[in-house]
Amino acid sequence: MKQNDEQNQENVLFVGIDLGTSRSAISASNGKREWIESYVGWPKDFIAEQVIGKPVLFGEEALQHRLSLDLCRPLERGIIKEGIESSERAVKEIIRHLIDLAKSEPGKQIHAVVGVPSDSLKVNKLAIRRAVAEHVQALMVVTEPFAIAYGMNLLNNALVIDIGAGTTDFCIMHGTIPSEEDQKTIFTAGDYIDEQLFNYLIEKYPNSRFNKNMVRQFKEKFSFVRTLDEDIRVELPVDGKPVMHDIKNEVRRACESILPALVDTTTEMIARFDPEFQMKIKNNIVMAGGGSLIRGIDEYLQDALKEYGACKVTRVKDPLFAGSDGALKLATDMPAKYWEKL
């Protein structure tokens, strides 16, 4: 089988794509790895297009020009909003842009594995298929936590917890492709922390000026649970003048707001299996996604689960690309005969 594949691989660029609520990434078999923020913006009118000079903007750049753009975050809450045309169009743009970034040589076929949040229902997967199909010659869609697990070789006796922006996805691996029952999605994730932090800051500093985007940046820079030695201070304008604000307590409270549901769901997922398998899973818990970067979150989970016996929680090394790398590995491992029909 290997020999057949090699012949094909000459003309094929394999790519793994992670379509995330807040960030999307691509890993390609030519070694390229790129990511963008999952925002797409189109100029509102002809004048805006003249000023901006591009028909479509992505990520940070789109956010900066948000006043002159129709902005779309198509995977909000982890799914394509079915029926909303611009969401599907935006996903198409994200895919096209990611594939451009991967710089395929002209004439090469593209075979893609795309990881999507696990609560995507069948309709959403179809919508994603439609959006991707234009830009690739063969395509497979898998769930995001499964792609991560596959990429890390966690095929058996493992639990992957992927804390994204809109959702936290749990996926138990026991030697087969995970069924609906091996996966669970909860909605306490990064966006939820942003909301909490925003509310706490409004409450504490009613006269200071800040917006949701700034709050998200505070979270990404300072997030932690339990304790932290350093102070957390940020400069915010009050009556037009910059003033230092202590936000440490608010950051901690906001980050900790996702912990109860995280611990409960983890215990619930593990408890479904027989005790022997439970032991194995508990020693193989891997946290991924942007939320895994919250300082102290892995130790917190490990301590919380210790009540029920020994366990080991680790974090993926590169949360930004863990999903796309896993999807790429799936793409390259996939036998050629399977690609032919898709």
Next chain:
Amino acid sequence: MRREILRSVYEDNLVMLGQGRSLLTKRRLYLGKKYLIAALLCIIAVLVNGRHVNISFSPTELTAQTAMMNMAPALPPPAPEGVPNPAELNSVAGSGNVALSRMFGLKIKTIMIDAGHGGSDSGTVGKMGTKEKDITLDIARRLRQHLEAKGNYRILMTREDDSAVSLNRRVELAKTAKADLFISVHINYLPQKPINIIETYYFGPSTDANILRLAEQENAGSEQGLSDFRAIVEKLGKTMKLQESREFAESIQSNMVRYSRKQNSSIQDFGVKRAPFVVLLGLEVPSVLAEVSCMSNREEEKELQQEGHREYIARSLALGIFDYLNKGDLTHEAKR
């Protein structure tokens, strides 16, 4: 194992495209069977016990909850013993229109029900995705039905659908409508604690950190900060409204606890407290905020997805309101 997994990924995608049969179909059949069994068990249990029984459903089934919420309230399941039933509501409400002349020299005519949160503000969200805003709206609608059916009152709601209404706007609505009584319905969420509690608040100063934290959550939609309230709270401190609100809160709380204890003995009575909630501020009439349930408790979240449970909460709120209204009526205690 790896080869097997790759093949399943391929087959899974074929199925997605509408080709090939496989795992997914099998799984769906299996789930279907499970639903059927669960439904049968449910029917049998109701027939045998004549009461509502909680059976744990699989998570996929629970997502049907939103659809369920949009349906018109159907007939509630038969009431367990000791729980507010329509007959009891009738007997209590019977003396309903007399009261309160003792305090204000006027009768309660308009009751404003405030379903907490709404629209883009979901309130707290349970681990299975249940949203506070949906539950409070459903309970508020049911409460209105009971109040309309049993008493000679004008019943108004601050929101009748899933729309966003700012906290200040809610206060305004109650004022403009000249509401005589105001009740705000909320669901609690206790991070870190698995317990299930019921508590009722009326507006006033508080030093308790946990209460302030809850107030922060519930006030999230308002422009005003906690500090703004201090001055107003001090002025309010000695007014009649405070006393009346506390009595109102006590009636609500005791009726909710009385009912829920019979359902679930582990529910804790956290009593009546004062807290600086925006929706209770600025109303000159007795007003309370009831945290009728606690979403962080998993069992309770499952219960809240059951129509029967929401119906009973609404009934116990109605009982609490009638109870309060009747307190001025000396014959009332004798009747109970």
